[in-house]
Amino acid sequence: MPILKLIISCKNALTLKYGAADFKKVDALLAKLAAADKKKGITTKVVYIDDPASASKAGIPVFASTTEKDCKNAVDALYTKSKPDYILLFGAQDIVPFVSIVNPAAAGEDPDTTVPSDLPYACDAPYSTQAQDFIGPTRVVGRLPDIPGKGDVAYVQALVDTASGWKPGKAADYSAYFGITAKVWQKSTSLSLQSVFGNFSALLQCPSDTATSKSGNLKPLSHFINCHGAALDYSFYGQMGMSYPESMNTKDLTGKIGKGAVVAAECCYGAQLINATNAGGGTQLSISNNYLLNGALGFLGSSTIAYGPADSNDQADLVCVYFFQSVLKGASMGRSLLEARQQYLSKAGPHLDPVALKTMSQFYLLGDPSVQPVENPMDNKKAAAGADTIKGRRLQLFNKGAVLQHSTIPCKKVPVKKSVRRRKDIRTILEQEGMMASKEEHYIADPKRQRASLAAKQMAGGPIQFRTFTLATPEKGKKRVRQIKLLLVKESDSGILDYHVYFAR
Amino acid sequence: MANMVELQGKVVLKKFAPGSKSEHDAVFLETDDQSYQLRRLGGNPFDDPALKAMVGKTVKAKGLLNDQLFIAHELKEGEGA
Numbered sequence: 402m403p404i405l406k407l408i409i410s411c412k413n414a415l416t417l418k419y420g421a422a423d424f425k426k427v428d429a430l431l432a433k434l435a436a437a438d439k440k441k442g443i444t445t446k447v448v449y450i451d452d453p454a455s456a457s458k459a460g461i462p463v464f465a466s467t468t469e470k471d472c473k474n475a476v477d478a479l480y481t482k483s484k485p486d487y488i489l490l491f492g493a494q495d496i497v498p499f500v501s502i503v504n505p506a507a508a509g510e511d512p513d514t515t516v517p518s519d520l521p522y523a524c525d526a527p528y529s530t531q532a533q534d535f536i537g538p539t540r541v542v543g544r545l546p547d548i549p550g551k552g553d554v555a556y557v558q559a560l561v562d563t564a565s566g567w568k569p570g571k572a573a574d575y576s577a578y579f580g581i582t583a584k585v586w587q588k589s590t591s592l593s594l595q596s597v598f599g600n601f602s603a604l605l606q607c608p609s610d611t612a613t614s615k616s617g618n619l620k621p622l623s624h625f626i627n628c629h630g631a632a633l634d635y636s637f638y639g640q641m642g643m644s645y646p647e648s649m650n651t652k653d654l655t656g657k658i659g660k661g662a663v664v665a666a667e668c669c670y671g672a673q674l675i676n677a678t679n680a681g682g683g684t685q686l687s688i689s690n691n692y693l694l695n696g697a698l699g700f701l702g703s704s705t706i707a708y709g710p711a712d713s714n715d716q717a718d719l720v721c722v723y724f725f726q727s728v729l730k731g732a733s734m735g736r737s738l739l740e741a742r743q744q745y746l747s748k749a750g751p752h753l754d755p756v757a758l759k760t761m762s763q764f765y766l767l768g769d770p771s772v773q774p775v776e777n778p779m780d781n782k783k784a785a786a787g788a789d790t791i792k793g794r795r796l797q798l799f800n801k802g803a804v805l806q807h808s809t810i811p812c813k814k815v816p817v818k819k820s821v822r823r824r825k826d827i828r829t830i831l832e833q834e835g836m837m838a839s840k841e842e843h844y845i846a847d848p849k850r851q852r853a854s855l856a857a858k859q860m861a862g863g864p865i866q867f868r869t870f871t872l873a874t875p876e877k878g879k880k881r882v883r884q885i886k887l888l889l890v891k892e893s894d895s896g897i898l899d900y901h902v903y904f905a906r
Numbered sequence: 907m908a909n910m911v912e913l914q915g916k917v918v919l920k921k922f923a924p925g926s927k928s929e930h931d932a933v934f935l936e937t938d939d940q941s942y943q944l945r946r947l948g949g950n951p952f953d954d955p956a957l958k959a960m961v962g963k964t965v966k967a968k969g970l971l972n973d974q975l976f977i978a979h980e981l982k983e984g985e986g987a
Contacts, residue, residue, distance in 0.1 A: 511923055512943070512974055629928060631951035632975055638952050645930065645952035669928040679908035679972050681947045681979060706926045717927065871924055887925030 403444040404791050406487035406771050407459075407479055408434070408545075411467040412449035414496045419552035426554045430561045431491060434769070437565030443487070443771055450475035459483070469498045473521050473528040480525075480540060486791055487735055487771040488542045490522065493549040493674045499704065499765075505532040505758040505814075506708075517704040519544055519765040523739065526806065532758040533813060536750075537806020538742045539799045541735035543699070543770030548690055550676035559694050563660070564769040567698060569776035570622070570661060575729055578623040581605040581648055583640040588712040590627040596714070597625065597725045607639025607648035620659040622774070623729075624697075625721065627709075630668030633680035635688065637668050651691045660696040663728055663774050664689075665721035667709060672702025672767055689767050699734040699768025701741075707763060708756050716760045720745050731777025735770020736794065743801055750809040752846040752865040754889060758811055812844035812867055826897050827890065831870065834902055836888055839870035863894040908970040910979075913937055917944065917960040933957045935967060935976055942976040957981075 408431055416424045428447070435445035449455040450472065456463040461478040464471045476488065490497045499517035507514060521528065523542040524535045545564070547557050578598055582590035584606045594601035603621075607628065628637035628648045637649040666672065666688075675687035689700040701724050707717040714722065723744045727737035742761065749757040780790050831837050847864040870888040890900040915937035922932035922943065930952045935944040945951050947969065960983060969978035 511926060514973065629930075629952055631928065631945075633972060633977065634951050638950070640930075640952070643931070643953065645950060647950065667927065669923070669926065679970060681970055681977055706923050706928045708926050 402789070402792060404442060404487075405483060405485045406438060406443050406445040406489060407483065407485040408445060408447045408489045408491050409476060409479065409497065410447070410449055410491040411472070411496055412452040412455070414451075414467060415449075415492065415552075418495065418547075419554065423552055423554050427557055430554075430557050434561050434565050438771065441771075447491075448479060450479075467498070469500050470528045472497055473500055476522045477525070477527065484795075486541060486795055487733070488522065488540055489770055490519065490542065490544040491547075492544075493546040495549050495676070496547065497544070500528070501530060502532050502535075502762045503530050504705070505762070505812075506755040511706055511759075513705040516759060516762045518762040520742070520762050523742070524806075525803070532762045533753075533811035535762065536746060536753065536758075536809045536811055537802045537804075538739055538746075539802030541733070541739050541770050541795070541798075543735045543738065543766040543768055545769055546674050546690065546693070546767050548686065549674050550678050556690075556694060563693070563696055563698060564772055567661060567772055567774075569731070569773045572729055572731070572775050574661075575623045575663070575775055577621040578603060578625055579605075579619055579621045580625040581607060581637075581639075582627040583607060583629055583638070583648070584609055585640045586627050586709070586711050589710060589714060589718055590625070592714050593627065593718050593722050594625060596722050597729065598623070608641050608644060608646045609639075619654065619657040619662075622659050622662050623725065624662055624664040624666075624692075625725065626664065626666040626668060626671070627718070627721075628666075628668050630666070630670045630673075630703075632670050632673065633675055634670070635675070635680075635685050637666070637671070637688065649688065651686055651688045654688070654691045654695055656695065658692060658695040658697055661774060662692070662697040663725070663734065664692055664697055664700045664702070665725055666700065666702040667707055667717040667721050669703065669706045671707070672700055672765060673704055674767075693767060697768070698772050698774055699766055701734075701738065701764060701766050703763045704765065705759070705763050708760060716749075716756060717764075719748060720760060720764050728774055731773065731775045731780065733771050733773045734766055734768050736798070738764075738766045738770070739798055739802075743798065743805060746805050746809055750805070752867075752891070753809060753811045754846075754867045754891075755812060755814065755842075755844055755869070756889075810846040810848050810865070812846040812865075815843050815845050817841050817843045823892065823897060827868070830888070830890065830897075830900055834888055836870050839888065842869045842871075843867075844869075865898070866892045868892070908972045908977075910969065911971045911976075912966065912968045913942070913971075913976060914964070914966045916964050917957070917962065919958065919961050933961065935965070942971070942974055945975065945977050946981065947977055947979050 438445040448459040460482045500521040501515040523538040523540045591601040635651040639648040709717040723741035844867040868890040967978040968980040
């Protein structure tokens with residue numbers, strides 16, 4: 402069977418944004434990408450879900466409107482019809498919208514109301530805005546963005562040229578990295594780099610050694626960034642104490658990136674595609690948009706506020722680490738994201754707390770999902786012997802995703818119910834951690850709500866409860882709030898199972 | 907699409923997104939009926955001394971409103987206070 406890739410987009414939105422003449426140029430560029438894919442053994446088809454002829458040719462009904470729900474339904478219909486090995490969503494959110502997931506962590510102090518997400522497009526579950534519904538990713542998906550709010554054919558051409566002209570490099574080409582961290586997260590980032598590259602000797606800390614994207618060497622092909630980020634902003638930031646110096650600005654990237662770079666950014670809003678009109682930013686490009694314009698193959702990042710501990714690895718750290726590990730082993734970028742999602746779900750589950758659900762939803766890949774940064778010599782050898790390794794992996798990943806969908810138990814927020822039976826134990830933890838005056842939220846992950854046999858439900862045990870306690874601690878001797886602790890307590894009917902403390906950044 | 911609006915309110919300092927990678931002491935503009943995270947166009951979103959100097963004061967601000975984030979293009983102190 403041929404390896405199939407679908408480029409999915411919306412003709413009306415593109416025509417409105419680019420004008421009829423420039424839409425034809427964009428359409429021709431997508432055809433150019435398809436032609437380049439053909440030489441790589443990939444059959445690529447462009448589908449405009451709102452164009453009757455294109456939709457009919459693809460075997461799906463035409464979608465007259467292209468709301469989030471329509472686009473999700475169209476992708477599902479195309480997947481059911483064709484079982485593509487790669488799904489490329491073409492365009493920024495004003496062409497193919499992200500699905501606005503209700504922020505599962507919003508009940509605490511997290512100000513994001515929704516999480517713009519591509520995760521639903523990677524799942525078989527039908528359209529929904531609940532993160533709890535998308536816990537079984539099965540599809541390889543990426544988004545080749547254009548510039549939000551601006552029809553720029555030259556930008557699209559640059560990205561298509563990068564993807565179509567790429568030939569997989571050697572693993573050694575990606576062993577050197579540009580790694581930068583907020584100084585307060587140095588331990589966490591060191592662990593991440595050690596896991597991916599086997600060392601953290603090249604890690605830059607900000608502030609320290611005047612480490613910024615201006616001073617750092619951006620030519621290495623692997624970029625790992627663990628800094629602060631803000632909504633509608635064109636920079637990332639370091640941190641030491643109350644000082645937050647700029648560590649990277651989009652302007653500093655131009656002409657400095659190594660061709661073929663792959664980026665994983667843990668930063669809050671790290672992959673946000675900014676419409677400059679909303680940010681008052683003039684003609685600036687968001688960091689992710691500019692990375693791609695300057696020759697990066699892909700950018701993995703978050704749409705919203707992300708989480709991770711200071712001194713260990715969890716949440717955003719793990720998604721980025723797993724993604725890079727797959728890339729370095731020779732996976733395509735899209736498969737790397739799917740594997741990272743599945744691996745993170747396996748690690749965070751089976752009972753998923755609200756922060757894990759948000760982490761799953763918020764990371765997306767910007768770049769052509771079929772592009773393989775690093776060659777896989779073993780695959781080439783197997784292909785020569787007639788083995789279809791891509792189809793084999795899709796089968797495996799599909800089934801793994803399906804198993805996760807049924808075996809992972811997402812939590813749901815419930816009204817705070819003070820624990821009577823375990824009051825003493827919880828009090829002990831709160832006292833030990835100095836969190837007696839903290840704000841409490843309550844979530845339940847109930848395996849009984851999952852579809853499973855009676856025996857399986859009995860074996861799964863009762864509901865798991867998560868209690869989060871958030872506390873702002875005044876700095877010693879001062880009135881100003883300086884430190885926040887977030888305590889996550891996991892309980893079953895029989896008692897407290899575990900707890901974790903996340904410190905302020 | 908963000909709208910250019912004019913807001914008046916009191917500038918206060920509050921913890922933003924505690925426990926997350928964005929956690930910091932952020933400046934907010936508290937109007938009669940809403941609280942918005944306040945930033946200056948081009949200012950450091952995590953540490954803007956010019957904004958922090960306005961904490962406790964009543965200001966009139968003109969800028970872009972994106973959901974709960976207000977990016978101020980103009981800030982005037984004390985007007986209408």
